[in-house]
Amino acid sequence: xxxADALYKRIxxxxxxxxxxxxxxxxxxxxxxxxAPSGGNLQPWKVIAVSGDxxxxxxxxxxxxxxxxxxxxxxxxxxxxxxxxxxxRSRRFKVGEDMYEKxxxxxxxxxxxxxxxxxNYNFFGAPVGMFFVIDRSMGxxxxxxxxxxxxxxxxxxxxxxxxxxxxxxxxxxxxxxxAHFGLPDNEVVYCGLALGVPDMSHAVNTLRSDRAAVxxxxxxxxxxxx
Numbered sequence: 001x002x003x004a005d006a007l008y009k010r011i012x013x014x015x016x017x018x019x020x021x022x023x024x025x026x027x028x029x030x031x032x033x034x035x036a037p038s039g040g041n042l043q044p045w046k047v048i049a050v051s052g053d054x055x056x057x058x059x060x061x062x063x064x065x066x067x068x069x070x071x072x073x074x075x076x077x078x079x080x081x082x083x084x085x086x087x088x089r090s091r092r093f094k095v096g097e098d099m100y101e102k103x104x105x106x107x108x109x110x111x112x113x114x115x116x117x118x119x120n121y122n123f124f125g126a127p128v129g130m131f132f133v134i135d136r137s138m139g140x141x142x143x144x145x146x147x148x149x150x151x152x153x154x155x156x157x158x159x160x161x162x163x164x165x166x167x168x169x170x171x172x173x174x175x176x177x178x179a180h181f182g183l184p185d186n187e188v189v190y191c192g193l194a195l196g197v198p199d200m201s202h203a204v205n206t207l208r209s210d211r212a213a214v215x216x217x218x219x220x221x222x223x224x225x226x
Contacts, residue, residue: 006155012209013163013194014099014119015202016126021051021162021195026128029160029195033153038145045146046133048181055129061180062121065173072172077188079168087212095209102203120169126196131170131177136186146190153193163198163205167191 001009026049038044050058065073084092097107105112123129130153134146154164170177170192177189198205 001159003155006158010154010158010164011205011207012165013126013196013198014124014165014204014207015199016124016163016194016196017199018125018127019197021128021197023049023051025160026195029153029156029162032156033149036145036149036152038148039141042138042142042145043149044134044138044142045149046187048131048133050129050131051127055123055127058129058177058180059121059123061176062170062173063118065176066118066121073175075171075174077171077174077190079171091210091212095207098209099204099207102207104203117169120167120192121173123167123192123194123196124165125199126165126194128195130193130195131181132190132193133183133187134190136188143190150193157195161197162195165194167193 030047030049034043080092100107100113100116103116105116119125132146132150134143150166154166157164168191170189174189178187181189183189
């Protein structure tokens with residue numbers, strides 16, 4: 001598999017088989033992903049991988065927090081800007097509606113939609129969850145480098161026959177996760193990731209989100225015309 005194939009095959013998997021993944025397999029993925037680029041070679045990422053009882057404890061924690069406060073915990077790292085302008089607003093709306101259409105959940109069935117959203121905190125049934133941690137002193141450049149590492153991990157997962165879903169939804173319980181993991185004050189949980197063998201028979205995994213055409217986001221200057 002080449003890089004372009006892995007990029008195209010990588011989608012957000014939201015239904016997994018119950019096939020277990022052992023620690024060594026996770027270590028192998030991280031060993032490959034650690035070669036992701038970072039400015040100044042800071043490598044500003046830490047990973048907490050969870051499975052079994054510990055994964056269940058994280059899910060239970062999220063359930064308890066969101067049962068008391070469905071809006072999530074307040075924090076200084078919101079998932080989205082307070083106002084999402086166009087064209088970003090329409091893109092976000094469409095991918096959500098496309099997903100619920102695949103699941104045959106109508107727009108007015110708020111309970112079913114909320115239940116589906118809550119599956120984030122079960123890692124969509126994946127056997128392994130990961131959390132990505134960064135030092136609060138890091139700037140926007142280092143957050144970008146963390147994203148490069150996460151993308152690298154997602155691509156090597158595809159190469160090894162796994163699927164992933166990057167889950168910013170875990171930011172809703174960031175403070176409680178920080179306490180649960182006993183992290184120092186200078187560290188913050190960015191988001192989670194579900195890892196497992198994709199269940200491609202599930203309708204939700206037939207969703208492929210749209211991508212803007214090259215000419216929508218690119219400008220070319222100084223190139224000679226042929």
